[in-house]
Amino acid sequence: MTKLNRRGFLLASGATAATLSAPSILRAAADTIKVGGLHDLSGPLDASGIPMNQVLKLAIDEVNATGGLLGKEVEAVIYDPQSNMSLYSQYATQMALKDRVAVVQGGITSASRETIRPIFHRYQTLYFYNTLYEGGVCDRNEITLGTTPAQTVEQLIPHAMNLWGKKVYTIAADYNYGHITAAWVKRYVEANGGEVLETEFFPLDVTQFGSTISKIQAAKPDLVLSALVGTAHLGFYRQWAASGMKAEIPIASTTFAAGGTDAVILTPEEGNGILTSYGYYTSIDNPTNAAFKAKVKEAYPDDTPILSELSEVTWEGIMVWADAVRTAGSLDREALLEVMESGKSYDMPAGKVSIDPKTHHAIRDVYLAELQDQEFIIKETFPQVQPKDTQMVCNLEETPDANVHHEISLN
């Protein structure tokens, strides 16, 4: 038996005391797996962020209800960046360094994503971006599950042109999403033998569309293609209906009701007939979706979120990650990425989803649907559409260290 001297006793008791007095959060870290959630829960973007956050929490509960991961419980670490980019960077750093989360799900606008993506890249914190966007992110650390223009616009344009005619008038929001989407619209319209009569861009605070509506009447297009963004721009659909144009020229949109809420804010008379294309609609008819909708309804009976591609893809984000953790049997980023790059396909409410190893974007079913009485009715399904735009500029198998957002140039 070793002799207990004074120094040895001090060391041993000191260590015990340190263990006992350590903050509970540090000790808990060993018992739970932390998942970061970074969505705008207040400010102008809260109408999109709150449903995403609700679904995120529901998905984490679902993972815990099916046994947790690696024998541990999954715990959500949620911050509210308040639609404010400096809070995004602050909370992202905090999640990566202080909370040491295993994965982060979040970011809504491209601006917020480009604020936090480089932070997670630097600290090697696995990151899922679950929003439809303009395409072009090339970063092995990010899994991008939402649709890009090459997936949706490519379906929407030929369909709308077949229905209504070849002359298109484009109206789009005046920032990078609008400009990039307008360029894609022009490319697909011309590829289908049509003509873009005019493209107009609108700053995000424009609320009066009278002049534009008169100009559209003067140009006499066969259809209007809208890539307008935000609640100020909702005024367009309202004023369009008010001038009696709704019965004359139909509208297709790459953005309308992307977050789900526009369809409810407009009255049926104003919204009926608008054609859109996204990766998810609540009306998708498959058992996984039925179960998903029932779970959401059960978890949030009073404040049921309006589901859209944004919130459904957030569910996918957690499920894909949880599946990778279970398959790899570890939380090691490299091991998880290898599982997700293996070309597995996942059965999701939106249909079959798999991850393109070259771009880390989703290969997924895309739908075309028309609004009727505030519900989208699916007109057509396009199975397993590739993110061709991002594939043009990104190959992570060749450049695994890439850390950029390409502005895909079409000129």
Add this chain to the structure above:
Amino acid sequence: MDYVLIIVIEMLRAISWLVLLASGLAIIFGMMRVINFAHGEFLMLGGYITIMSHNAGVNLWIAMLVLAPLCVGIFGILVERFIIRFLYGRILDSLLATWGLSLLMVGGVTLVFGNTVQGVSTPLGGVSIGAYQVPFYNFVLIGFAAVLMLAIWSVLKFTKAGLIARATMQNPDMAETLGIRTSWVYMATFGIGSAVTGLAGGLLAPLTGVVPSMGVNFVGQSFITVITGGASMIAGTLSASTLLGTISQGMTFLTGPVYGDAALLLTALVLLRVLPQGITGRIFKKSL
């Protein structure tokens, strides 16, 4: 020919629009030198009252023209009593306080009503002018802007209340010496200014998406119009709205909305460089 007519109507509509947006702010600023940074949220409140009461079954016109101004006016009086009256003569402090109020109102409305409420369609439908169609509602806006300006002018010019208001505006100390209780005048002015803003919010509701954060889209235009117009309530609002509305709509027709916005800002910038006190600081000086 039809197209020219359409452009003229559209410009008149844009001018009326600025008149409606800015009047409430101009009354408060012109009279009391208080900058109400929560102006956009007062508009939003007017819009919410309109759509909530319409969805509850109230006739749209009553909701828009009676309930919205009434409720926002009462709200304005409460704000004046509890916040603004302690801050007279302290422009920066009142700016900060009303900005805080605007954040509180956005949060409060989100909490109480939620951020997705079905709005109302624009009433009255479209009207054909040659080969074109415009909403008939445009003429309602133009009419209300004219009536509003006329009403404010008549009150200020021909009634005792108007006389008292003008006296207080010109020289509050002298007015007080003559037995006018200026603090009540201020309270009434703030209430009326708020009610006019509530009316604008109500008229706005059928034209745009009504959500808690909508105020920010309107507050810029309102302030630019008031500051460009200068201290006179009517002459200032009318001259600035006419100038800015014509230029921005003209540019929008010629090029597109991006340059329309830019032209509006550029005009305001040049005007304020040349006339730092606003249009009525130099011209129409004696007008109301």
